[in-house]
Amino acid sequence: MWSNMRISWLWLTVLLLLGGHRSATPSHAQAPTPIREFVIGYSAQGRPIEAVQVGTGPRKLVIVGNTHGAPEANTYELTRQLIDYYRSHPQAVPDAVRLYLIPTINPDGVALGWRFDAFGVDLNRNMNTNLDECSENDWNRSVFGAYGIVSDTGGAFPDSQLESRVIRNFLLDASGVIFIHSNAGLVFPAFCEHAPSIRMAELYAAAAEYEYQRYWERYFITGGMHDWAASLGIAAIIPELVSPVDPEYGQNLRGIQAVLAAYAEVLPLPADQVVNGQPVPAVIWRYWRAHGGDAVFGLPLEPPRQTALGIQQTFARARLEYRPSLTDTLFVVQPVPVQADLTSDGSISAAFGTLPIGIPADGLASPMISDGPLFFEQSGYSLGGGFQQFWTQNGGMDVFGVPRSTEQTARTADGQLRTVQFFERAIFAYDADTEQVQLEPVGWQVLLREQVRAPTTAPQIR
Numbered sequence: 348m349w350s351n352m353r354i355s356w357l358w359l360t361v362l363l364l365l366g367g368h369r370s371a372t373p374s375h376a377q378a379p380t381p382i383r384e385f386v387i388g389y390s391a392q393g394r395p396i397e398a399v400q401v402g403t404g405p406r407k408l409v410i411v412g413n414t415h416g417a418p419e420a421n422t423y424e425l426t427r428q429l430i431d432y433y434r435s436h437p438q439a440v441p442d443a444v445r446l447y448l449i450p451t452i453n454p455d456g457v458a459l460g461w462r463f464d465a466f467g468v469d470l471n472r473n474m475n476t477n478l479d480e481c482s483e484n485d486w487n488r489s490v491f492g493a494y495g496i497v498s499d500t501g502g503a504f505p506d507s508q509l510e511s512r513v514i515r516n517f518l519l520d521a522s523g524v525i526f527i528h529s530n531a532g533l534v535f536p537a538f539c540e541h542a543p544s545i546r547m548a549e550l551y552a553a554a555a556e557y558e559y560q561r562y563w564e565r566y567f568i569t570g571g572m573h574d575w576a577a578s579l580g581i582a583a584i585i586p587e588l589v590s591p592v593d594p595e596y597g598q599n600l601r602g603i604q605a606v607l608a609a610y611a612e613v614l615p616l617p618a619d620q621v622v623n624g625q626p627v628p629a630v631i632w633r634y635w636r637a638h639g640g641d642a643v644f645g646l647p648l649e650p651p652r653q654t655a656l657g658i659q660q661t662f663a664r665a666r667l668e669y670r671p672s673l674t675d676t677l678f679v680v681q682p683v684p685v686q687a688d689l690t691s692d693g694s695i696s697a698a699f700g701t702l703p704i705g706i707p708a709d710g711l712a713s714p715m716i717s718d719g720p721l722f723f724e725q726s727g728y729s730l731g732g733g734f735q736q737f738w739t740q741n742g743g744m745d746v747f748g749v750p751r752s753t754e755q756t757a758r759t760a761d762g763q764l765r766t767v768q769f770f771e772r773a774i775f776a777y778d779a780d781t782e783q784v785q786l787e788p789v790g791w792q793v794l795l796r797e798q799v800r801a802p803t804t805a806p807q808i809r
């Protein structure tokens with residue numbers, strides 16, 4: 348790909364030299380639209396999930412083919428043909444947009460010759476769709492699948508599958524997403540009310556000459572990728588091809604071009620939010636909400652802080668960092684590491700670390716679902732019981748990192764003696780009364796300490 352880009356630059360230089368008279372206006376002096384091929388992540392069986400990017404505009408539109416593996420192979424073929432088109436017609440993508448085409452999010456399903464992922468989970472039933480106002484689409488292990496057949500293929504819990512986590516993290520800064528399926532022959536938007544999703548589906552259906560339906564009427568889809576996306580403000584639709592075999596390329600190209608032409612209406616820029624009276628940058632808000640929100644990280648306690656490398660914001664139980672240089676990786680937002688010790692009276696002394704966050708060498712970690720305790724060679728500690736369940740269900744390695752201690756008794760921030768365990772990016776504490784695991788309020792404690800030390804510049808703690 349890099350060689351292609353160099354060739355493009357070379358050609359631009361040649362054209363400018365040959366046709367100097369054409370460079371009189373600024374529009375002719377623009378750089379060619381970059382085309383970039385890259386791997387966004389890997390499937391559970393280690394197959395690459397590939398993407399092609401065309402354009403560099405602020406509004407990210409993602410086309411995802413082949414969620415449902417081998418039976419919907421024509422959507423893989425369609426996305427490949429669309430890549431060929433946009434490679435040779437990059438100017439078809441408006442300056443305001445950057446377009447990503449992902450031929451398959453489920454390469455294991457293709458290789459295994461079925462609809463599911465490597466563990467028999469339906470990836471379009473596994474997302475955390477409990478975030479919106481509609482309960483009908485909430486995640487459920489028992490789901491309706493193709494032909495309305497009911498089966499327990501929703502996964503062990505929301506976002507339990509590696510591929511679900513790949514698309515979750517890749518879409519955090521997206522404006523819109525189109526999940527192409529086959530073969531019901533219609534286009535429908537996310538189930539819960541979301542005007543840009545509805546408008547996108549109408550435009551796509553009209554241009555592609557497919558039937559538009561406001562709702563998928565055959566049964567309720569729970570844990571759907573489109574419903575998850577719209578709950579975060581990402582315009583999301585599903586076009587279902589008519590044929591089980593034909594990619595229907597021309598029709599779908601017209602559908603996508605109609606969406607691109609209406610970008611101002613159907614590809615809204617990710618919106619900053621206000622939570623607990625604090626402004627929260629859009630991408631940090633989406634990460635926070637998609638990873639458990641208040642229940643896991645607590646509420647934001649101060650406005651975002653600009654750092655040399657990005658933006659940090661302190662929540663009651665974590666400090667989250669947005670790193671623009673990691674855009675289009677699966678790690679654009681991460682919790683900042685936590686350093687913790689026990690003081691002589693058994694209470695916890697914690698601070699946020701200064702270690703740089705980045706991309707782990709192994710990429711996004713596979714969710715570790717196991718009946719027995721997990722042992723981590725990296726640190727020499729085990730993880731079991733309720734802590735293991737909380738760790739696994741709320742993001743595991745990528746959110747909390749490995750354990751840095753055994754389970755032990757400590758005095759937590761509320762003055763109680765509790766069972767706790769330290770992790771790279773959090774401290775877990777068990778409340779025997781509620782039988783709940785919670786993160787220690789490290790963010791709250793750190794801000795409180797700053798307030799004591801520097802009362803004139805203290806953030807307000809609510």
Ligand SMILES: [Zn+2]
Nearest residue numbers: 415419528529
């Ligand atoms: Zn499908």
